[in-house]
Amino acid sequence: MGASTPLKTCPLTTDIYNELSCATEALYLFVVDKLRAAGCVYAEEEARLLVSSVPMAALHDSVQQRVSGTPLEYVLGWAEFLGHRIALDEGVFIPRRRSEFLASQAIDLLRPGGVLLDLCCGSGALAVVIAASFAADEAVTVWASDIDTNAVRCATKNLASLGGLVVQGDLYEALPVDLKGRVHVIVSNAPYVPTLEIELLPREARLYEPHRSFAGGPDGLSVQRRVAREAPAWLARGGSLLMETSEAAADCTKAIIEAAGLAARVVRSETWDATVVIGTRVGGDGVP
Structure with missing residues (x-):
């Protein structure tokens, strides 16, 4: 032809x-x-x-x-994320390329044999690429949590080969109590879009992805506050909480993490157009 x-x-x-x-x-x-x-x-x-x-x-x-x-990722059944194909079911939040920056920061902080927790895990993309960056003899322990049934099912498939454990619950509620004080890195791409701005999202996101994955309350920070408030109880001494946020809200997210008792700093990537706030537990036992 x-x-x-x-x-x-x-x-x-x-x-x-x-x-x-x-x-x-x-x-x-x-x-x-x-x-x-x-x-x-x-x-x-x-x-x-x-x-x-x-x-x-x-x-x-x-x-x-x-x-x-229909979003391309749902049509294909997978999304590319930091060099990995992440299996993706319809109705599960589609991992964005900007979140690769969050993953890269976590990889730099996590050490061989450490414990990783992915909160609001969605498809488990963050946990997959972070865990996969370690060799078999340096494997990390992976936990992931999400409130959505479809997300938990999808993350379980993606993390199966890495030995990751996925639980369903509201943030930390379904995690085993004996994990408190033992987590070295918590990553959380918690919802951070103000509720009234959901209607301003691209059409594909509004119509096909779960709004729960975006909605962060009136100011976009409601879920971040809850994640940060409990983080010190779960982090090991020297452990870090990493939260993706918007560039405009970075200072507010930093203040939220500091209010929880963690030493916080903002890191920014123009390449990924991404902003992450890192809070580190520098003292105290962190367990109520």
């Missing part, structure tokens, strides 16, 4: 996909055209992922899903 063939006039049918499957570039251009017409900003990149990752028998339905607005 030559370059001058008017692909965009072809009807979107399974037969067309079968016809074009023998010419990969033509098939790619056909999918690009469909995605671009639907308003996909990254049509070329998404088309290459769909054509290379989705079996031909399912490609028609997958493109239709994407054209209808």
Whole structure:
């Protein structure tokens, strides 16, 4: 099929996909055209992922899903995160690339044989990439917690090969009591979008992802306050709490962590357009 063939006039049918499957570039251009017409900003990149990752028998339905607005990660069944493919079920928060900065900071702080806790874990993406950065003979102990049933199910699948333990509950409530005072790093991408700003999120996030994953209360900091307040009881001496936040709210998040009794600092990455506040337990036994 030559370059001058008017692909965009072809009807979107399974037969067309079968016809074009023998010419990969033509098939790619056909999918690009469909995605671009639907308003996909990254049509070329998404088309290459769909054509290379989705079996031909399912490609028609997958493109239709994407054209209808379903997030690409749900269509593919996975999200790329810091070099790893994280299995992703519909209705589970999609890990954002900016959160790779949070993961990288945690990797720098966690030591071989340490204990990691991922709060509001979603798919478990943070815990996966952090734990996977350690060799088998330096393996860390991984715990993860989320209040959502779908998220717990998804994180359990992703962490199974790493020996991670996932519990369902509101923040710390489902964790074993004997874990108190023994956690070396807590990572938390807790919701931090003010409730009234949920409607300003991109359409895909508003329509397909659980609002609970975004809503941080009236000022966006309600869940962060709860995470920080209990963190000292769970952290080992010298352990750290790392929370992603917005650049605008960084000082407020820092103040929240300091109010909990941790020494806090803000770190920022322009590359990832990400902001993380790190609070470290520097003294006291941390256990009520």
